[in-house]
Amino acid sequence: MTGTGIAPGTESRAPLRVALVGYGLAGSVFHAPLIAATEGLTLDTIVTSNDERRDQARTEFPDVRFVASPDELWTRADELDLIVIASPNKTHVPIATAALKAGLPVVVDKPLAGTASEAHELAALAKDRGLLLSVFQNRRWDNDFLTLQQLLAAGELGDVQRFESRFERWRPQPKGGWRESGDPTEIGGLLYDLGSHVVDQALVLFGPAVRVYAEADVRRPGAEADDDTFIAITHANGVRSHLYASATTAQLGPRFRVLGSRAGYVKYGLDPQEAALREGKRPAVDESWGEEPESLWGHLGAGDSPLTGGGTPVPTLPGDYPAYYAAVTTALREGSAPPVTAEQAAAALDVLEAARRSASEGVTVEIPTENTQSAQSTPSTEASA
The missing domain is CATH 3.30.360.10 (Dihydrodipicolinate Reductase; domain 2)
Incomplete structure (x- = not known):
């Protein structure tokens, strides 16, 4: 592993497959469009149980898949390369924890957590698993x-x-x-x-x-x-x-x-x-x-x-703003540091x-x-x- 969750030598592979958790304001306005605009990324799955939001997403991303719960992602973790968490703040820590334990790199919308201690715990888990963990500070x-x-x-x-x-x-x-x-x-x-x-x-x-x-x-x-x-x-x-x-x-x-x-x-x-x-x-x-x-x-x-x-x-x-996901893609491919680290998020917290x-x-x-x-x-x- 490269410290990101993506194996070395993958630069020539197909685009990295992204699952987006949440399609409210953060997911629909910021993350989905920026992911779709990033060379090397493809929006594979959106997690939402809201039918209106599914219809909204399908209009712009007709090939995207939908699931109702993040738990449905972990059973097919080998089909995904990155989890982006744009759900309500109180869900950030539990979903990020589950994603990292499933072996998946993670981007979390700000704030990463409710406390600095939780942010440090997530950072330690990501480091232990050799996975990227970054925070969307656009x-x-x-x-x-x-x-x-x-x-x-x-x-x-x-x-x-x-x-x-x-x-x-x-x-x-x-x-x-x-x-x-x-x-x-x-x-x-x-x-x-x-x-x-x-x-x-x-x-x-x-x-x-x-x-x-x-x-x-x-x-x-x-x-x-x-x-x-x-x-x-x-x-x-x-x-x-x-x-x-x-x-x-x-x-x-x-x-x-x-x-x-x-x-x-x-x-x-x-x-x-x-x-x-x-x-x-x-x-x-x-x-x-x-x-x-x-x-x-x-x-x-x-x-x-x-x-x-x-x-x-x-x-x-x-x-x-596109520079953020471009840097995330580089970090996943090359094992470099993410554009915003969990430790930086902890300092802000x-x-x-x-x-x-x-x-x-x-x-x-x-x-x-x-x-x-x-x-x-x-x-x-x-x-x-």
Whole structure:
């Protein structure tokens, strides 16, 4: 085995066969289209017991097979090469565990688990079985995030002092469902939903967290889970990240505001890829995939405001969600590391757990030193304060 579950020397074989567990928002909008657009992968089976979702999937993927339960996959594990778990959060750990025990590599939608300890247990199981285990953190391939990484690598901001990241929406009426459930077993609320994205991005950019403070509120009438959340992270290198996740924002702030010793970068607007996928657009046939108009470019400068025409416009790099599954395919074929590791997911869950405790108890929470040694990438020297 190569440490992924795929035998060496399989590069010339037929496409890897993927089973997708769940065909709700995550499965239908993100995973199925991206899997289908990836050279070397084929969507073989979808797990759903919902007849309406089966009809929806069959329209776009007429050759796909259906089963009603993940348990039906394990009896034919030798016919599959990868399991993708896009079912509700509370099912991630049990289904991933069953898949790994069946000898199958696994991709799990974020969050990998409800706790860091569960994430570490899954990582240990995958390592013991020599199987790939990765987490779908697609926001690492957002257009603004890729652009900010490029600016940091070039030292354009100098030493970064503060990173502000907002994932804000205006949804005054709760939609209901498990994502907004107040039942802790559902792992709902924005802290673990959008918070998973903003925390992961902060750790990738600026390294391990050593201290966390958070506020998590339930603002909307009838809401059960947090819908307006703020997380403050102090990183080991001294950078401070201020992260916002909200469904109650009547006026949206900048997606990124990054302040350094030399300059700052301000960027408004969300990456266009999710909206494109929701509209039925597909990366394999859209030559302008991930691109945004010049009017949405961020601005780089010092002592001025982009709202008054200050700063230098920075062309936004195209977003590239397809890069995630392309990297998964390479990892399966060649035995290389996956694009997002379970250890990185555990590091983010350490922060989310600390944030939940901070918000509940009104305290600042220290992250144990041993927890900061896990696998978030180290930022460039100039990006470190």
